[in-house]
Every structure is written in structure tokens, then in C-alpha cells.
Amino acid sequence: MSMTQRAYPMFDSSTIPDDLCPIATKPTPMLPGDWRSMRPVVDRAKCVKCAVCWLYCPVQCVVERPAWFDFNLKTCKGCGICATECPQRAIAMIEEAA
Amino acid sequence: MSAVLKQKSKLIVCDGNEAAAWAVSLADVDMVAVYPITPQSSLVEYLAKFIADGRLSAEIVDVEGEHSVLSVLHGACLAGARTYTASCGPGLAFMFEPYLRTPGMRLPLVMTIVTRDTLTPQSVWGGHQDAMSVREVGWVQMYCESVQEVLDTTIMAYKIAEHHDVMLPVNVCHDGNYLSFGAARCELPDQGEVRNFLGEKDVNWHVALDPQRPMAVDPLTGGAGGPGPSTFVRYRKGQCSGMQNSLEVITEVHEEWGRRFGRTHAPLVESYRMDGADYAIVTIGSMTGAAKDAVDEARARGEKVGLVKVKTYRPFPTQAFATALADVQAFGVVDRSVSFGWNCGPLFQDSITAMNYSPKRIPAMSFIGGLAGADLTVSHFERVIGRTKELARDGRPAETVWLNEKD
Numbered sequence: 001m002s003m004t005q006r007a008y009p010m011f012d013s014s015t016i017p018d019d020l021c022p023i024a025t026k027p028t029p030m031l032p033g034d035w036r037s038m039r040p041v042v043d044r045a046k047c048v049k050c051a052v053c054w055l056y057c058p059v060q061c062v063v064e065r066p067a068w069f070d071f072n073l074k075t076c077k078g079c080g081i082c083a084t085e086c087p088q089r090a091i092a093m094i095e096e097a098a
Numbered sequence: 099m100s101a102v103l104k105q106k107s108k109l110i111v112c113d114g115n116e117a118a119a120w121a122v123s124l125a126d127v128d129m130v131a132v133y134p135i136t137p138q139s140s141l142v143e144y145l146a147k148f149i150a151d152g153r154l155s156a157e158i159v160d161v162e163g164e165h166s167v168l169s170v171l172h173g174a175c176l177a178g179a180r181t182y183t184a185s186c187g188p189g190l191a192f193m194f195e196p197y198l199r200t201p202g203m204r205l206p207l208v209m210t211i212v213t214r215d216t217l218t219p220q221s222v223w224g225g226h227q228d229a230m231s232v233r234e235v236g237w238v239q240m241y242c243e244s245v246q247e248v249l250d251t252t253i254m255a256y257k258i259a260e261h262h263d264v265m266l267p268v269n270v271c272h273d274g275n276y277l278s279f280g281a282a283r284c285e286l287p288d289q290g291e292v293r294n295f296l297g298e299k300d301v302n303w304h305v306a307l308d309p310q311r312p313m314a315v316d317p318l319t320g321g322a323g324g325p326g327p328s329t330f331v332r333y334r335k336g337q338c339s340g341m342q343n344s345l346e347v348i349t350e351v352h353e354e355w356g357r358r359f360g361r362t363h364a365p366l367v368e369s370y371r372m373d374g375a376d377y378a379i380v381t382i383g384s385m386t387g388a389a390k391d392a393v394d395e396a397r398a399r400g401e402k403v404g405l406v407k408v409k410t411y412r413p414f415p416t417q418a419f420a421t422a423l424a425d426v427q428a429f430g431v432v433d434r435s436v437s438f439g440w441n442c443g444p445l446f447q448d449s450i451t452a453m454n455y456s457p458k459r460i461p462a463m464s465f466i467g468g469l470a471g472a473d474l475t476v477s478h479f480e481r482v483i484g485r486t487k488e489l490a491r492d493g494r495p496a497e498t499v500w501l502n503e504k505d
Contacts, residue, residue, distance in 0.1 A: 022319060
């Protein structure tokens with residue numbers, strides 16, 4: 001399933017009064033990659049493909065490559081959990097260009 | 099009170115805490131989250147027993163504190179459950195953050211406040227200070243006079259809260275000690291008839307945690323420079339409309355209750371012996387019983403005194419209140435709590451504000467009594483009646499009178 005497909009259509013908020021509980025039914029097109037301040041970079045020489053980063057990533061943006069793990073930078077929010085958890089210290093967090 | 103005893107109803111003797119638990123059981127509540135606190139604890143124990151005995155098929159969640167109590171119920175309510183909790187005093191204080199959010203999210207929760215004086219000084223005894231301290235948060239507040247009224251009002255509270263023109267949480271307040279532990283005759287209505295009265299549950303039609311209706315619940319509205327603040331105002335005004343709508347709904351629901359179950363309770367304010375009254379006393383909660391006795395005795399002596407009891411305190415029933423007191427020359431208001439900002443009782447403060455809408459100025463005085471479980475007796479109300487009579491004569495209100503100061 002792609003990022004924009006969903007099992008059910010968004011709730012039609014025009015069916016209820018607009019002065020009850022605030023709700024939002026229009027998904028924003030922004031992804032975490034649009035506002036991330038740090039990005040993970042893998043040192044391929046150190047990566048042993050243990051998949052600890054894959055296991056811990058809260059947004060599941062870790063992608064498997066032939067000899068190392070990489071990240072989908074559209075959805076990575078730059079939290080750095082992968083870098084903290086990597087037993088090989090193979091992941092560095094670097095600042096995004098301003 | 100009880101004119102017609104319906105065939106399928108049952109008579110029991112119970113205290114106010116047990117009466118509230120019976121009401122929850124009869125109202126088919128799905129989810130109860132609780133943390134025990136004096137004088138509410140036995141209410142929770144009755145509920146746990148009813149659930150353990152299979153009398154009430156609800157889930158009970160014993161959480162680690164009141165903040166979680168209400169957070170659990172938010173989730174349950176958003177998922178479509180009928181929900182209940184009870185608290186008071188310091189527990190209510192600990193609940194304050196989710197308590198603030200509940201009316202804004204328009205969640206029709208029902209919560210009993212077994213009223214207790216707030217700390218400090220240390221006190222585990224009755225007084226309205228806890229409930230009065232949260233009077234501006236946006237919950238509907240109704241104060242009960244008797245054990246039977248606790249039971250009936252707690253059931254009615256669901257019908258009021260879940261009405262589509264209201265969609266607000268309701269606090270049913272009953273006096274710690276006097277109603278929580280005072281046993282009285284109580285008529286239990288039939289389960290089937292309560293089901294017919296309450297109708298289908300429909301609590302999350304407007305906001306839901308439901309995979310089939312995806313939505314973000316309560317997102318940020320945005321700050322100045324965009325449409326955020328005007329969106330915010332729209333929701334705030336909606337909340338005020340819900341409160342005002344509840345006055346009519348509370349009245350309708352009480353009338354329907356009377357028709358179906360043969361017991362009538364005044365929905366907003368009760369006028370007692372107000373015919374031809376020259377002056378009146380105003381009461382709230384369980385003190386009203388002794389106050390009515392004092393009024394009866396005064397009437398027997400030939401005094402032209404009446405009584406107005408406030409049941410629905412939030413929203414304040416301005417029109418009903420001003421109409422009830424329109425023809426008196428003075429009135430005295432008895433509070434079981436303190437408004438620190440005005441050096442008087444909070445109900446007194448509301449009363450004089452409400453009377454601002456009356457064409458004539460009526461002198462009024464504040465009396466404070468019954469704090470920390472102190473008994474308000476007929477003789478206390480005799481003093482209130484005597485002082486209010488003086489006020490009717492000279493029109494010069496004095497400073498707040500503290501009734502139990504020299505008991």
C-alpha cells in the first residue's frame with residue numbers, strides 16, 4: 001500500500017456540525033523528510049546487516065540493500081534512534097543543509 | 099416524591115454512593131475507570147461488586163491515579179462506549195488536565211462528584227468546595243438533595259449528556275457524608291424501562307477513534323495570522339451553545355422521567371412555599387431538607403418566607419432563578435463553599451449576577467455553612483430566615499455570615 005492509499009476514505013466532516021470537537025480530515029501532503037533537521041548516514045564498511053536499526057526505527061524507513069541498510073529519506077524524521085542503537089556504530093547523524 | 103410505585107420497580111434502603119452505583123448499573127455503562135478517594139470510595143466498591151457479580155457487564159479499570167481515570171474514559175468514549183467515573187477533592191484536582199479537555203471535545207461522560215472540602219486545612223469531610231472550584235470548566239453540574247435524587251439524576255445525566263444538542267460531560271454532585279453515607283428508602287426502576295428511557299447509545303458520532311472513519315482528533319487550530327483563532331472562537335461558541343441548550347434538555351428529560359417513572363424532581367430550580375413569600379432563602383444540595391423544615395416552621399409561625407433550591411448550577415439557570423425570586427423583597431443565599439475572590443459564597447455571587455436581569459434591585463446576603471462536614475440544622479436556617487427578614491425590612495445587606503463559626 002502506498003503512502004496515500006487507505007483502507008477507508010477519510011471521514012466526511014460536512015455531515016456533522018463544525019462547532020463540536022475539532023477534528024481534521026484532510027491529510028497534509030508533508031512528509032517527515034520535508035522538515036527533518038538531521039539525517040542518518042551509514043558507513044558501509046562498518047555495517048554488518050544485523051538489522052537492529054530496522055527493528056528500532058519508529059517510522060519503519062530502513063531499507064535493505066545488498067550489503068548494507070539504507071533509509072527512505074522521504075519518511076525518515078531524523079530521530080537518531082538507529083544511530084544510538086547500532087551496535088557497530090555504523091550510523092552517523094549529520095545536519096541537513098540549511 | 100413517589101406518587102406512583104411502578105410494578106416492576108423495587109424498593110431498597112441504601113446510601114447515596116450505592117444509589118449512584120445502582121444508577122450506573124441500570125444505565126448499561128460500558129466502561130468504568132476509577133481511583134478510590136474518601137468519601138467516594140464505597141461507591142467504587144459497589145461498582146466493583148456489581149461488575150464482579152455480573153449485574154453490570156462493564157469493564158472496570160483500576161488505574162494509578164485520576165489523571166489516567168479520565169484519559170482512559172476519553173479513549174473509551176471516542177471508541178463509542180458509555181462511560182462513568184466518580185471522584186472528589188484532591189482526586190478531582192489531580193484529574194484537572196483531562197477534566198479541562200473533556201467538554202471541549204464534547205465527550206458525554208458522566209462523573210459523580212461526592213463533594214468534599216478542598217485542602218488545606220486537612221479535611222476528608224463534606225463541603226462543596228471541590229465541585230465549586232471547577233464550576234467554570236464547562237461541565238454541566240447538577241446538585242442532588244436526596245438519595246433517590248442521586249439515583250434518578252445519575253440515570254438522567256446520560257440522556258442529557260448524550261443529547262445531540264448538548265454533547266457535554268455531566269457532573270452529578272452529591273454531598274459527601276450526608277448523601278454519600280446517609281441511608282434512605284430508594285426506589286430502583288426496572289432495567290428494561292431505563293433502557294427504553296435512555297435509548298440507543300450514540301456517543302461518538304461527531305468525533306471517533308474508529309479505523310472505518312479516519313480522522314485526526316483535536317488537532318492544533320493554529321495561531322495568529324491564520325484562520326486558527328477564528329476557528330477556536332467557533333468551537334468556543336459551540337461549547338457555550340451546548341451549555342445553553344442543556345437547560346431545555348435538562349427540563350425535558352426531567353419531565354419525561356416524571357411521566358415514565360412517577361417521580362418528579364425540579365430540573366433547574368425548585369420553588370418551595372414561594373406563594374406569597376415576602377422574602378426567601380436560597381439553598382443547594384442536601385442542606386435543603388433541613389432548610390425546608392425551617393421554612394415550614396417559620397410559615398407555621400406566620401412568617402412569609404419561601405425557599406428556592408438550585409439543582410442545575412452549571413449552566414446557571416438565570417431565567418428560572420430570576421423568575422422564582424422576582425416578587426421577594428430580599429433573599430439570603432446559603433453556600434457550602436467559599437468564593438475567595440469575593441469574600442462570599444459562589445452561589446451568592448451567581449445569584450446576584452442572575453438578578454441583574456431582574457427589573458428591580460433586590461437586597462441579598464451571603465451565608466456560608468456546612469464546611470468540612472459541619473451539620474446545617476434547622477436552627478441554622480432559623481438564623482438565616484431571621485437575618486433575611488431583617489434585610490427585607492431595612493434593605494441593608496451585611497457582610498457574609500459564617501453559620502458554623504461558633505457551633
